[in-house]
Amino acid sequence: METDFLVIGSGIAGLAFAVESAAYGKVTIITKKGRSEANTNYAQGGIAAAIDSNDSIEYHIKDTLNTGAGLCNEKAVRIMVTEAPSIIKRLCELGVDFTKAKNGKLDLGMEGGHSMRRIVHTKDATGAQIENSLLHNTSSEGITLLEDWIAIDLILKDGKCIGVWALDEKNNKIFSIFSKIILIATGGAGSVYLHTTNPSIATGDGISMGYRAGATIANMEFVQFHPTTFYGKKIGERALLLSEAIRGEGGILKTSKGNTFMEKYDARKELACRDIVARAIHFELKNTDTDYVLLDVTHLGEKFVNKFPNIYNSCLSLGLDPLKEPIPVVPAAHYLCGGILTDLDGKTNIPNLYVAGESACTGVHGANRLASNSLLESIVFGFRAAKSAIGEIKKIHLENSTSTSIKNNLNSSICDNNIISEYLSDIRFIMWEKVGIVRNTKDLEDALSKISQYKIEIDALYEKHAISYALVELRNVVNTALLITKCAIMRKESRGLHYVLDYLAKDDILYNRDTVISNNS
Ligand SMILES: Cc1cc2nc3c(=O)[nH]c(=O)nc-3n(C[C@H](O)[C@H](O)[C@H](O)COP(=O)(O)OP(=O)(O)OC[C@H]3O[C@@H](n4cnc5c(N)ncnc54)[C@H](O)[C@@H]3O)c2cc1C
Structure with missing residues (x-):
């Protein structure tokens, strides 16, 4: 199969790239499940943009840099934040129906770490609204979208990426798809952890493929744990997220005995950044030996139902009426700040290979992501990658290399699903227990040794058995888990999302830099 622009993944980053590049060549999108099964589709709170008359680009930049704890790439932040207002306009033109206030202007929500109300949203289902609108715009001629196609590995020739x-x-059936430009937009890796807000597609596939091909990976230790997810019951495999915006609207955190506690940890209380709130909950749980804390919204009454209709209904479906009793909550893995290192146009160190969205490390989040900056990053850099690729494509010849081959043993035996599930559960448990919200060197080293051993065993399984969806994912999960753990061990300080009991201080002399790792190093 041949194409001009090959997009791997149909979340916001991949779709933005596809919409932008469609007029300049044949676009093929492959996505490993149904077209809308992506983190994007579950995003609730919204997308940040400094559009209020009291707000400014500089305030948004400042909040982003503060949250990033000294590691943001200021150039990338400035680009993202400056482009945000026009991105909102563009999304409206593409059909996104954002919620309006009574005065007819866009309703702006408030979230932790922001100094102003600047979260543009569609009630509490912003991601689904954006996903559907972008999908609608990719139904044009020139774009082919293939569902249930899982990318396995990149194809390289003379150091260049020529397909997948x-x-x-x-x-x-296994296919080679040759393309002039290849975009990885496979999203994050929440599914590497036992508890996550992410759908099961988030297995770090693009990052692992990139790593195997020699792409430079950065900052994998910075995993964001969302402080508030519904305790004890899941929707499918996901923990139900209770959006940051709920605290923005006055939701209060309490211990299971009903006492507030955030004032002990940060002057901003419930509106402190996510890492601070997640750690505060972690310590409260340890200190009180309880399994959950409470998110109390009972005093918000109808305001809660109006602002968060989907969350309200989801809570009801899980057997709890949030207007009558506080919601039991715990943190869960939510977002990966690290990924494949890119420049300001989504380019990687491998010619013709671009990355955008959660799989990329553009530098905008540094050591911690400011709430509602990730949809923004994905679309800003998705569009920028497309613009750059459109400029490059005229110079690139399509390579259809018949000399490349893959271990194509579909006739070999299928790996037993129980074996795959056992490995997955073990890895997720280890990551949750030892590479979680609060870390220590002994646990990290223990995790490294166990996961390294699993990697050897899983690679052997992969060689022996027929390639299957489950085996491809398992191979990527173990690889991503290893990258996170290795990066966590390399950073011997606490900064942003990376909190190590043996190194509680931030060390600006040795560690005010990205953690960079590659298969070639
Ligand atoms: C519950 C939840 C709420 C959130 N709320 C917000 C919010 O309010 N604001 C905000 O800014 N951010 C939010 N986020 C984060 C944000 O949604 C994501 O960071 C963003 O959507 C990532 O977009 P993406 O295009 O990079 O990846 P995704 O949207 O995850 O898309 C990845 C795509 O790649 C496909 N894929 C993966 N591997 C392969 C493979 N091997 N082969 C083929 N296809 C593959 C997937 O199937 C999917 O289509 C939230 C995330 C979650 C989970």
Whole structure:
């Protein structure tokens, strides 16, 4: 199969790239499940943009840099924040129906770490609204979207990326897809952890593929744990997220005995940044030996139902009426700040290979992501990558290399699903227990040794058995888990999302830099 622009992933980053590049060549999107099964589709709170008359680009930049704890790439932040207002306009033109206030202007929400109300949203289902609108715009001629196609590995020739190997799951066939430009937009890696807000697609596939191909990876230790997810019951495999915006609207955190505690940890209390709130909950749980804290919204009454209708209904479906009793909550893995290192146009160190969205490390988040900056990053850098690729494509010849091959053993035996599930559960448990919200060197080293051993065993399984969807994901999960753990061990300080009991202080002399790792180093 041949194309001009190959997009791996159909979340906001991949779709933005596809919409932008469609007029300049044949676009093929492959996505490993249904077209809208992406983190994007579950985003609730919204997308940040300094559009209020009291707000300014400089305030948004300042909040982003403060949250990033000294590691943000200021140039990238400035680009993202400056482009935000026009991105909102563009999204409206693409059909996104953002919620309006009574005065007809966009309703702006408030979230932790922001000094102003600047969260543009569609009630509490912003991601689904954006995903659907972008999908609608990719139904044009020139764009082919293939569902249930999982990318396995990148194809390289003379150091350049020339395509990808992919499994068409429905027909159980492996194809090579050759392309002038390849965009990885496979999202994050929440599914590497036992508890996560992410759907099961988030297995770090793009980052692992990139790593195997020699792409430079950065800052994998910075995993964001969302402080508030519904305790004890899941929706499918996901923990139900209770958006940051709920605290922005007055939701209060309490111990299971009903006492407030955030005042002990930060003057901003419930509106402190996510890492601070997640750690505060972690310590409260340890100190009180309880399994959850409470998010109390009972005093918000109808305001809660109006602002968060989907969350309200989801809570009801889980058997709890948030207007009558506080919601039991715990933190869960939510967002990966690290990924494949890119420049300001989404380019990687491998020619013709671009990355955008949660798989990328553009530098905008540094050591911690400011709430509602990730949809923004994905779309700003998705568009920028497309613009750069459009400029490059005229210079690139399509390589259809018949000399490349992949271990194509679809006739070999299928790996037993129980074995795959056991490995997955073990890795997720280890990551949760030892590479979680609060870390220590002994646990990290223990995790490294166990996961390294699993990697050897899983690579052997991969060699022996037929390539299958589950095996491809398992191979990527173990690889991503290892990258996170290795980066966590390399950073011997506490900064942003990376909090190590043996190194509680921030060390600006030795560690005011990205943690960089590659297969070639
Ligand atoms: C519950 C939840 C709430 C959130 N709320 C917000 C919010 O309010 N504001 C905000 O800014 N951010 C929010 N985020 C984060 C934000 O949604 C994500 O960072 C963003 O959507 C990432 O977009 P993406 O395009 O990079 O990846 P995704 O949207 O995750 O898309 C990745 C795509 O890649 C596909 N894929 C993966 N691997 C392969 C493979 N091997 N082959 C083929 N296809 C593959 C997937 O199927 C999917 O289509 C939230 C996240 C979650 C989970």
